[in-house]
Amino acid sequence: MSNYEPVEREFLSGPHSRWREFTFVLRVLREFIRGFRTLHFVGPCIAVFGSARFAQDHPYYQLARDVGYRLGEMGFTVMTGGGPGIMEAANRGAKDADATSIGCNIELPHEQHANPYLDVSIDFEHFFVRKVMLVKYSLGFVIMPGGMGTLDELFETVTLIQTKKITSFPIVVMGRDYYKDIQELIDVMIERGTISEHDRKLLLFTDDVDEAMEHLRKNVVKRFGLRQQLFIPRTTYKDKR
Numbered sequence: 001m002s003n004y005e006p007v008e009r010e011f012l013s014g015p016h017s018r019w020r021e022f023t024f025v026l027r028v029l030r031e032f033i034r035g036f037r038t039l040h041f042v043g044p045c046i047a048v049f050g051s052a053r054f055a056q057d058h059p060y061y062q063l064a065r066d067v068g069y070r071l072g073e074m075g076f077t078v079m080t081g082g083g084p085g086i087m088e089a090a091n092r093g094a095k096d097a098d099a100t101s102i103g104c105n106i107e108l109p110h111e112q113h114a115n116p117y118l119d120v121s122i123d124f125e126h127f128f129v130r131k132v133m134l135v136k137y138s139l140g141f142v143i144m145p146g147g148m149g150t151l152d153e154l155f156e157t158v159t160l161i162q163t164k165k166i167t168s169f170p171i172v173v174m175g176r177d178y179y180k181d182i183q184e185l186i187d188v189m190i191e192r193g194t195i196s197e198h199d200r201k202l203l204l205f206t207d208d209v210d211e212a213m214e215h216l217r218k219n220v221v222k223r224f225g226l227r228q229q230l231f232i233p234r235t236t237y238k239d240k241r
Contacts (some may be wrong), residue, residue: 007024007027007125008125008126008127011024027125028126028129031124031125031126031129032129032132034122035104035122035124035129035132035133038120038122039102039104039120039122039133039136039137042077042079042100042102042120042137043076043077043100044075044076044077044139044220045076045077045078045079045102045137045138045139046071046076046077046078046079046138046139046140046141046142046216046220047079047080047134047138047140047141047142048064048067048068048071048078048079048080048086048087048090048141048142048144049080049081049086049087049141049142049143049144049146049149049150049153049154050064050085050086050087050089050090050143050144050145050146050150051085051086051144051145051146051147051150052081052083052084052085052086052087053084053085053147054085054086054089054145055085056089060086060089060144060145060175061085061086061088061089062089063089063144063174063209064086064089064090064093064144064174065089065090065092065093065096066093066209067090067093067142067144067174067209067212068089068090068091068092068093068094068096068097068101069093069094069096069097070093070097070209070212070213071090071093071094071097071099071142071213071216072093072094072095072096072097072098072099072100072101073097073099074213074216074217074221075099076099076139076220077094077099077100077101077102078090078091078093078094078099078100078101078102079102079103079104079134079137079138080102080103080104081103081104081105081106081130081134081149082102082103082104082105082106082114082115082118082121082122083103083105083106083113083114083115084113084115086144086145086146087103087115088115088116088117090142090144091103091115091117091118092115092117094117095117100119100120101117101118101119101120102118102119102120102121103115103118103120103121103122104122104124104130104133104134105121105122105123105124106123106124106127106130107123107124107125131152131153131156134153135157135160135166135169139169139220140169140170140171140172140216140219140220141153141154141157141169141170141171141172142171142172142174142212142216143171143172143173143174143179144174144175145174145175145178145179154171154173157169157171158171158199158202158203161202162195162199162202168219170204170215170216170219170220171202171203171204172203172204172206172212172215172216173203173204173205173206174206174207174209174212175207176205176206176207177207179205183205186199186200186203
């Protein structure tokens with residue numbers, strides 16, 4: 001079993017001795033440095049998030065594979081959490097497109113293991129370090145259907161954009177029916193005044209891969225002056241086989 005669970009639990013259980021707190025900080029610092037060294041030269045990335053629990057025959061797995069292929073086709077490095085399900089599908093699509101495929105895996109006592117479609121894989125012990133790396137080295141996110149972890153990644157990033165900690169960071173949410181309650185909640189928050197109407201524009205909800213890619217092309221490729229490797233609007237990984 002990973003040593004993630006006892007270390008994380010111990011740290012979050014309240015104050016400890018100054019020495020134990022200091023050694024924890026050193027441990028986190030070492031993890032940050034390892035992440036910087038591993039991910040510094042991976043190229044312009046789009047991160048894809050989603051559930052680890054979808055099997056290969058699930059439509060969401062197939063959709064994520066298509067998304068990964070299209071991102072790779074545009075010249076992006078595809079970065080995921082490195083695990084199975086949606087993450088595996090996106091990395092697999094990137095490999096179909098001969099693009100670089102990155103996995104930032106989290107050490108857990110269950111469920112998570114690195115998928116076989118990674119060019120670069122790095123294991124993280126702490127969720128917060130992993131999330132910093134995913135935001136730092138990505139130019140945009142694609143959110144596929146997922147669970148609590150996916151929602152955590154989505155809302156933390158939206159909060160960073162809303163508070164202007166990061167800018168020019170497009171987020172595409174794939175699965176309008178799956179995330180319809182989130183869209184309705186956004187409407188309620190706007191109605192009650194807890195967020196502004198402008199905040200609605202921070203997310204693109206769509207089921208259309210073409211629309212998702214065009215949104216990323218406008219807000220990443222053009223905005224940052226990236227050179228597109230290839231962009232063929234209606235190609236999927238199936239066409240290559």
